Amino acid sequence: MFFKGCPLRCAWCHNPEGQSAEIETMVRKGGEKVVCGRDISATELADELATNADIMNESGGGVTFSGGEPLAQAQFLLEVIPLLKARGIKLAIETSGYASAPDYQAVVSQLDFAYQDVKLLDAEAFKRWTGGDLSVVQENISWLRKSGVPYSFRVPLIPGVNDDATSRGAFAAFAAGSKIEYLPYNTAAGSKYPMLGRVYSLEGI
Numbered sequence: 001m002f003f004k005g006c007p008l009r010c011a012w013c014h015n016p017e018g019q020s021a022e023i024e025t026m027v028r029k030g031g032e033k034v035v036c037g038r039d040i041s042a043t044e045l046a047d048e049l050a051t052n053a054d055i056m057n058e059s060g061g062g063v064t065f066s067g068g069e070p071l072a073q074a075q076f077l078l079e080v081i082p083l084l085k086a087r088g089i090k091l092a093i094e095t096s097g098y099a100s101a102p103d104y105q106a107v108v109s110q111l112d113f114a115y116q117d118v119k120l121l122d123a124e125a126f127k128r129w130t131g132g133d134l135s136v137v138q139e140n141i142s143w144l145r146k147s148g149v150p151y152s153f154r155v156p157l158i159p160g161v162n163d164d165a166t167s168r169g170a171f172a173a174f175a176a177g178s179k180i181e182y183l184p185y186n187t188a189a190g191s192k193y194p195m196l197g198r199v200y201s202l203e204g205i
Helices: 042-059 070-085 101-108 123-130 134-147 165-175
Strands: 024-027 033-036 062-067 090-095 113-117 151-156 180-183
Touching: 042 062, 042 070, 062 070, 070 090, 070 101, 090 101, 101 134, 113 134, 123 134, 151 165, 165 180
Parallel strands: 062 090, 090 113, 113 151, 151 180
Antiparallel strands: 024 033
């Protein structure tokens, strides 16, 4: 489930339509218009997702909250989560970890799994490439390590930013034995920007 709205502005973001919390329209080549986003209540969303509950339960799957940044809508998540858990649906989140500690802990503590992004380990580089404060993520990761919630770190490898051998070694050391996944750069990452009337800053890498 992709949520709109994200407090970060990662230069390599491949879901730019998820950055703004507002409903947007993408215009594809040929003029086809695609509406990105919709307003929906927690009950309506839970009912819609629950239509596949039997399939998810049989397969061992569930619902993953992604985005954007799902924790940007933490209060909405706190309404949806108990409605889905009451139906026996397993829940996970894919998050940048860029949220207040109370929101992060309130949501993640109720989930079955967390995919926690680790984009950069240097505060200055994090600020340059994402626009955020690394200490916010570090605080939440520190809690996650001790929370008992199963998790995996995910590192998006961006050419010229964090994909060199030194950076990979630093990421491995940071994981300290926890599961870590390296995600290859999506060469089509910038294709959506023109559809939104925007310019992709990493074009050509």
